[in-house]
Amino acid sequence: MTAIRLPTAQPPDSVFGARPDVTESAGAYRAGGGYRSAVGPDELLHHLDASGLRGRGGAGFPVAVKLRAVREAGMREGAVREGAVREGGGVPVVVANGEEGEPGSVKDRWLLRARPHLVLDGLAHAAAMTGAARGYVYLSDAEAGARVRRALAEHPPPLPIEVVETDRTYVAGEESAVVRRIDGGPALPTAKPPRPFERGVGGAPTLVSNVETLARIALTAARPGLRLRIARSxxxxxxxxxxxxxxxxxxxxxxxxxxxxxxxxxxxxxxxxxxxxxxxxxxxxxxxxxxxxxxxxxxxxxxxxxxxxxxxxxxxxxxxxxxxxxxxxxxxxxxxxxxxxxxxxxxxxxxxxxxxxxxxxxxxxxxxxxxxxxxxxxxxxxxxxxxxxxxxxxxxxxxxxxxxxxxxxxxAGLPADGPGRLAVAVPEVADAPSAHIAPPALPPLPALKGTP
Structure with a gap:
């Protein structure tokens, strides 16, 4: 079983939160400063730009650039519709991408199981910055899906958010495959252009953002003074x-x-x-x-x-x-x-x-x-x-x-091929706090020298 090791000193801007081995409730998340923002959408976008936050899905694209591209595409769509030049397009859409196709990665499924409110908070901030009117949480882990749905019921979001499940495959998390699946098709990539930020879910400009990226957006909104530490962890x-x-x-x-x-x-x-x-x-x-x-x-x-x-x-x-x-x-x-x-x-x-x-x-x-x-x-x-x-x-x-x-x-033998060969198990996350649950058993990592 995959274990969790906390940093030596647990900072308030850590994605792990206070109890990474237990699903965080809405009350616990609010008590820790969640669902509150120290800045408005435009100022938050400035902080994300200044911090240099990059996406955590794999490509490492600058987050602020992607957010602006979706917002600007939505504004162009609005102008086009007002001029009655063409039909289609629409108000931007935001998607939390938790489909973790890389066999050696567990972070996204852990986040959705343990800290669904942090991800949903980040998705709401992304919607505010892009002008989106609806959102989706896209995943392949049934246990994570159940906890996200419960989190949505605990704390109704400021925009409609739907959970869409798919089969876990290596390509299912690619952004055009995400759009295709949400639109009712197979979770398979499509040729580019257009890219989702230009024309995505339902033809609308769409932000497809990794769940860890969204978690770091929420942390930055609550603690903009720590933006560099948040972006560089x-x-x-x-x-x-x-x-x-x-x-x-x-x-x-x-x-x-x-x-x-x-x-x-x-x-x-x-x-x-x-x-x-x-x-x-x-x-x-x-x-x-x-x-x-x-x-x-x-x-x-x-x-x-x-x-x-x-x-x-x-x-x-x-x-x-x-x-x-x-x-x-x-x-x-x-x-x-x-x-x-x-x-x-x-x-x-x-x-x-x-x-x-x-x-x-x-x-x-x-x-x-x-x-x-x-x-x-x-x-x-x-x-x-x-x-x-x-x-x-x-x-x-x-x-x-x-x-x-x-x-x-x-x-000694050729490696057995196939999807299960390199898989890593998700850390155990208890469904709710109880007296018999022990904190993570492993000791913390030693002090690591790096950029603060």
Whole structure:
């Protein structure tokens, strides 16, 4: 079971709140300053812009830019309707995206189970900033759905909000798939443009925002003076290695090596970053600070904050094969280049793991890692090609041992492929407070040095 570790000093701007192991009630949330704003919508947008808050769904897009784009698109739609130039479009829509397709991530489902009011508060603020008149909470976790519905009944929101459930898949959380599912179709990506901020749910400009992003919007509204700390902290899911999977909150700038030691894998040989989006990094990559700019400069990404550590004896070829196998199984099968490209990358990696690959296999992987990104309707093909490319870059010394002969670490057995291979369990969240519930059992993380 995935555990929760709190920072050494629990600040008031933490996403974890007072009891991360128990679903927070509306009364408890209000008592902690929730559902109150120290600033109006325009001023809040200014604070979000000044803080540099980025989305926590994976792409890391600046939040204020996205909010303004939806608001401005809505204003243009209003002007068009008044001039009777065309029909369609409409008042903006806001969506809390809690569909967590990355197999190594648990933060979004935990947030919806433990702190639904924080997410709903952020969604209401997003609606005020964009001029939205209706909202949705989009998720695939039935337990989270039940707690969100109860939270809506406990504290009726200032705009109609509907909970929409879907099946959990890797592509179901992609923003165009979110729109398509809410509109009654399958949760599959569509070609862009238009993007949801231009034409989304029901044809209206639509903000699709990750639930952690919305939580940080609500925290900023209540405590604008702490905007930089709120924007520069993030939830991280650590798994793999030799430690227990855990969910924690860290400030930007903490070295990955420090987290690996706290997780119980001090001798990590590398990591699979950003769920399946950031690719592999080797042992030297563990000294990188967990900060979007520094990671991007090094050719990797924090993504959704899911990090799978490689134990000292683990083979990165095995890990890459499992990751791409997961992606191949999760393909939406809408784009021919994705179906054939992802399968080809997976087959080549399996050949490496089995010791049956030759020089041409390596040449193909190199070529595909450069040529395939950007050719699918969503990021799945990019993730598969990026994982292969990162393996070749981060572990060049390991590849020769797989050409024509299986390495000892891979000889124990090829990884089982499929969606369940890399899954991490959501931390336990009790449905309501009671006397017998104990606080989180794990000790806090040691003091971590990072940007305050």
């Amino acid at each position: 993030t939830l991280v899911t650590l798994s793999g290695g030799s430690g227990t999977p855990l969910l924690t909150e860290i400030p930007y700038g903490v070295p990955l090596r420090t987290l690996a030691a706290a997780h119980g894998t001090p001798d990590a040989a590398g990591a699979l970053m950003g769920g399946l989006f950031g690719g592999l990094v080797g042992a030297r990559g563990l000294d990188l600070p967990l900060e979007p700019g520094a990671l991007a400069a090094a050719g990797t990404a924090l993504g959704c904050g899911a990090i799978r550590l490689l134990a000292a004896g683990a083979c990165p070829v095995t890990v890459a094969t499992a990751a791409v196998g997961h992606l191949a199984a999760e393909s939406a099968r809408q784009c021919g280049v994705c179906v054939t490209g992802t399968a080809a990358v997976h087959d080549a990696l399996r050949a490496l793991a089995a010791g049956t690959a030759g020089p041409q296999t390596l040449a193909n992987l190199t070529r595909w890692s450069r040529a395939l990104p950007g050719r699918g309707a969503c990021g799945l093909l990019d993730a598969a090609a990026g994982t292969a490319g990162s393996l070749l870059r981060a572990f060049p010394e390991r590849i020769p041992f797989h050409l024509g002969a299986a390495c000892p670490a891979c000889a």
